[in-house]
Amino acid sequence: MPILVNDLYAARKNIAGIAVRTPLVPAWSMSNDERDVRLKLEITQPIGAFKLRGAANALANLSAEQSRKGVVCVSTGNHGRAVAYAAHRLGIPAYICMSKLVPENKVEAIESVGGNVKIGGSSQDEAQQEVNRLVREQGMTEVSPFDHFDVVAGQGTIGIELVEDNPELDTVIVPLSGGGLIAGVALAVKTLVPGVRLIGLSMEKGAAMYESIRKGLPVEVEEHTSLADSLGGGIGLDNRYTFSMVRDLVDDIRTVPELYIAEAMRYLYRHEGWIAEGAGAIGLVPLLYDLDLALGRNIVVVVSGKNIDMDLFARVMGGEVPY
Numbered sequence: 001m002p003i004l005v006n007d008l009y010a011a012r013k014n015i016a017g018i019a020v021r022t023p024l025v026p027a028w029s030m031s032n033d034e035r036d037v038r039l040k041l042e043i044t045q046p047i048g049a050f051k052l053r054g055a056a057n058a059l060a061n062l063s064a065e066q067s068r069k070g071v072v073c074v075s076t077g078n079h080g081r082a083v084a085y086a087a088h089r090l091g092i093p094a095y096i097c098m099s100k101l102v103p104e105n106k107v108e109a110i111e112s113v114g115g116n117v118k119i120g121g122s123s124q125d126e127a128q129q130e131v132n133r134l135v136r137e138q139g140m141t142e143v144s145p146f147d148h149f150d151v152v153a154g155q156g157t158i159g160i161e162l163v164e165d166n167p168e169l170d171t172v173i174v175p176l177s178g179g180g181l182i183a184g185v186a187l188a189v190k191t192l193v194p195g196v197r198l199i200g201l202s203m204e205k206g207a208a209m210y211e212s213i214r215k216g217l218p219v220e221v222e223e224h225t226s227l228a229d230s231l232g233g234g235i236g237l238d239n240r241y242t243f244s245m246v247r248d249l250v251d252d253i254r255t256v257p258e259l260y261i262a263e264a265m266r267y268l269y270r271h272e273g274w275i276a277e278g279a280g281a282i283g284l285v286p287l288l289y290d291l292d293l294a295l296g297r298n299i300v301v302v303v304s305g306k307n308i309d310m311d312l313f314a315r316v317m318g319g320e321v322p323y
């Protein structure tokens, strides 16, 4: 393994005071005599998603020189919020680059946690060119969202907490996109409690890691609009860490339709009282629908984030499957 469990303990020290230790709560409505289901509530992180762990660890590991020059990333979502928030807390300059097509509420979300948004170009690619320019001309450091040693190690701190809070674990269900989250969690859990099963969940439309694992090497997939928008995007054709870690550590990856994601969001809100975005609720799907998975008795679902437009959330709660 390119990353070791000691790196995760080091990350835990680095992120203390920025990211919080999140609660692992019983999900009574899904538990019975045969199974004990608990939810790892990453929705309670300061920015509403686990990505703060990885970003905080990456920023904490910068040299003094790198910290002075600042960091930059392309993101319209949780990674951007995480980098902006952690940088603000650590006093590191940060620019989050986006295209001019990104809706105003996404820009506000970054600014509300202390981030500087830089509008560059009219596509994600052009925003990336702006990042490249800032790296080249101003010596800023790019913080990538998942395929990064410190980011994987930061996300892996979730796994350490899980094992401390529930050493009897059988199965951990984790949302999966670029794989930073599941790679870190799997590394921690499988090292500390051998025999635990790791299951990754992606949306049916545009599941890049799922397709890459099937083909045996990183591949590109077409992007689609999904309720689980935080799970979109590729894994990088030059992937360094997460592809091999997911291949070697994850027991099963399943993809699910939009209807199931919407139902998981509704169930989580109605029966357990938690608001999650589509990516955050997707881990409930194997408990609500039969995906033909052996889950064992002690099951943990990582509820990864809650950042969804409230009008969209209300439509889903009203029974719509928007995409």
Ligand SMILES: *Cc1c(COP(=O)(O)O)cnc(C)c1O
Pocket (backbone or CB within 6 Å): 049, 050, 051, 078, 079, 145, 146, 175, 176, 177, 178, 179, 180, 181, 182, 230, 231, 277, 279, 280, 304, 305, 306
């Ligand atoms: C980024 C993200 C994921 C997926 O994490 P990866 O490390 O890319 O697999 C899942 N849920 C939410 C809410 C996210 O923001």
